[in-house]
Amino acid sequence: MAERYTLHEDPRSGNCFKIALTAALLGLPLERRQYDIMAGETRTEEFLARVNSNGRIPVLQIDCEDGSTRFLPESNAACWYLADGSALIPDDRFERADMLRWMFFEQYSHEPNVATLRFWLRFVGKDKLSDHQRAQLMPKHLAGEEALRVMNGHLATRDWFVGNSITLADIALYPYTSAAAEGGFDLSSCDAIRAWIERVEASKGAIAFD
Amino acid sequence: MAERYTLHEDPRSGNCFKIALTAALLGLPLERRQYDIMAGETRTEEFLARVNSNGRIPVLQIDCEDGSTRFLPESNAACWYLADGSALIPDDRFERADMLRWMFFEQYSHEPNVATLRFWLRFVGKDKLSDHQRAQLMPKHLAGEEALRVMNGHLATRDWFVGNSITLADIALYPYTSAAAEGGFDLSSCDAIRAWIERVEASKGAIAFD
Incomplete structure (x- = not known):
C-alpha cells in the first residue's frame, strides 16, 4: 500500500492551497479535510491533541506504508515533502x-x-x-x-x-x-x-x- | 580552484550569523565583508547594482569554479546552499x-x-x-x-x-x-x-x- 496524504485545510487559505496545487501537479491523490478557522474549528480539543497543538493549518498528514502517521505543518515544508525527488525541485x-x-x-x-x-x-x-x-x-x-x-x-x-x-x-x-x-x-x-x-x-x- | 564564498553581512544580524555558523560547522572558508546597515552602507549605488538590488543583507556571494559569480539572498537559502550534501541536512x-x-x-x-x-x-x-x-x-x-x-x-x-x-x-x-x-x-x-x-x-x- 502506498503512502497516503490528507490535507487539513481551510479552503480560503492560500497557504493550504499551495499543498493541493503541488499534489495536483504531481498527480498525487490527496484527501482534503476542511475546517472553518473563523469558527474555531482548528481549536477543538481533538484537533489540538491529534493534528497540531498550535491550532494552525495547513497540516499535511502522512499515513506511511508501515502504518505510522506523521503530521507536517508549514505550507512550504509540506510542498517540499510531496515534491521531493520530482521535477518541481531543481536538480542543480x-x-x-x-x-x-x-x-x-x-x-x-x-x-x-x-x-x-x-x-x-x-x-x-x-x-x-x-x-x-x-x-x-x-x-x-x-x-x-x-x-x-x-x-x-x-x-x-x-x-x-x-x-x-x-x-x-x-x-x-x-x-x-x-x-x-x-x-x-x-x-x-x-x-x-x-x-x-x-x-x-x-x-x-x-x-x-x- | 574550488568555489569561493563571501558573506555580505552586518555582524549584528543573526540572519547573517547563521550563514557564518553553517560555514564554520562545515569547515568551509568564508570571507566576511561587513556593512553598517544603520549607516546606509547597503544602500550605496555599488551595493545595489552589484550585490542586491533590494539593499538587504545577508547575501552569499559564490565565486564559481568556471569564473562566474552568483549572489544568493535569504539567510536560510544561503545556509541550505552551503550545507547541501552534508550531514547538516538529513538524508531521510x-x-x-x-x-x-x-x-x-x-x-x-x-x-x-x-x-x-x-x-x-x-x-x-x-x-x-x-x-x-x-x-x-x-x-x-x-x-x-x-x-x-x-x-x-x-x-x-x-x-x-x-x-x-x-x-x-x-x-x-x-x-x-x-x-x-x-x-x-x-x-x-x-x-x-x-x-x-x-x-x-x-x-x-x-x-x-x-
Missing part, C-alpha cells in the same frame, strides 16, 4: 537553493502583507478590524507593493522564478499573488506577474485558486 | 521536510518577533521608535513568547529540532534565541532551550553569536 544545487530563496521571500516579505490584507479586507471586514490592525493597513500595503514590484521585476526577463520550468517557488508565490486584488493590490501595471499567473494556471494538472 | 525524506518546517517557522513566527524586538530595543533604542513601532511592542512580545514556548516544548524530549544531530533547523533558530534577552525575553523558565543553546555552542567548529 544553485537552483535548488535559489528556489528556497523565493519560498523564504514568500513567507517573510509577501505573505504577511499580501495575504494578511486579503484576510482582513475580504474575510474579517474593514469595519471589524482592531485599532492595532487598522494601524498596519498602510505599512502592510506598502510592503506588499514592494514584494510585488520585486516579483514583477524578476519575471520581466523570465517565465518562471527559477530555471526553465515551474518549481515550488512558483507554487508558493501563486495563490496570494493571484488573489492580491482582494487585499487592495492593483496588478494592472504588473504585466510580467499577470502573464506568469496565466502560465501557472495553464500548467498540466493545475487547479486555480479562488 | 520526512526529516528533511521537517527541518524546513522549523526553518519556515523561524522566518515566519520567530524572527519577525524575537529578532525585531532585539533590533528595536538594543540598536534603535526605545525612545527613538515610531508610534507605529511602539504599538507593535506588546503584540510582538506575545508572539515571540509563543514561539519560544513552542520551541521549549519541542526540545523538552529531544536534543535537536530534527533527528539526532545538529541540522540547519538548529542553526536557523540559534542566533536570535540565544540573544532573546536583548529583546526583552526571559529564558529563565525555558530549561530545554537553555540546554539546547549550550549544545549548539559546544558543537565541533561552532562559533558563538554575541
Whole structure:
C-alpha cells in the first residue's frame, strides 16, 4: 500500500492551497479535510491533541506504508515533502537553493502583507478590524507593493522564478499573488506577474485558486 | 580552484550569523565583508547594482569554479546552499521536510518577533521608535513568547529540532534565541532551550553569536 496524504485545510487559505496545487501537479491523490478557522474549528480539543497543538493549518498528514502517521505543518515544508525527488525541485544545487530563496521571500516579505490584507479586507471586514490592525493597513500595503514590484521585476526577463520550468517557488508565490486584488493590490501595471499567473494556471494538472 | 564564498553581512544580524555558523560547522572558508546597515552602507549605488538590488543583507556571494559569480539572498537559502550534501541536512525524506518546517517557522513566527524586538530595543533604542513601532511592542512580545514556548516544548524530549544531530533547523533558530534577552525575553523558565543553546555552542567548529 502506498503512502497516503490528507490535507487539513481551510479552503480560503492560500497557504493550504499551495499543498493541493503541488499534489495536483504531481498527480498525487490527496484527501482534503476542511475546517472553518473563523469558527474555531482548528481549536477543538481533538484537533489540538491529534493534528497540531498550535491550532494552525495547513497540516499535511502522512499515513506511511508501515502504518505510522506523521503530521507536517508549514505550507512550504509540506510542498517540499510531496515534491521531493520530482521535477518541481531543481536538480542543480544553485537552483535548488535559489528556489528556497523565493519560498523564504514568500513567507517573510509577501505573505504577511499580501495575504494578511486579503484576510482582513475580504474575510474579517474593514469595519471589524482592531485599532492595532487598522494601524498596519498602510505599512502592510506598502510592503506588499514592494514584494510585488520585486516579483514583477524578476519575471520581466523570465517565465518562471527559477530555471526553465515551474518549481515550488512558483507554487508558493501563486495563490496570494493571484488573489492580491482582494487585499487592495492593483496588478494592472504588473504585466510580467499577470502573464506568469496565466502560465501557472495553464500548467498540466493545475487547479486555480479562488 | 574550488568555489569561493563571501558573506555580505552586518555582524549584528543573526540572519547573517547563521550563514557564518553553517560555514564554520562545515569547515568551509568564508570571507566576511561587513556593512553598517544603520549607516546606509547597503544602500550605496555599488551595493545595489552589484550585490542586491533590494539593499538587504545577508547575501552569499559564490565565486564559481568556471569564473562566474552568483549572489544568493535569504539567510536560510544561503545556509541550505552551503550545507547541501552534508550531514547538516538529513538524508531521510520526512526529516528533511521537517527541518524546513522549523526553518519556515523561524522566518515566519520567530524572527519577525524575537529578532525585531532585539533590533528595536538594543540598536534603535526605545525612545527613538515610531508610534507605529511602539504599538507593535506588546503584540510582538506575545508572539515571540509563543514561539519560544513552542520551541521549549519541542526540545523538552529531544536534543535537536530534527533527528539526532545538529541540522540547519538548529542553526536557523540559534542566533536570535540565544540573544532573546536583548529583546526583552526571559529564558529563565525555558530549561530545554537553555540546554539546547549550550549544545549548539559546544558543537565541533561552532562559533558563538554575541
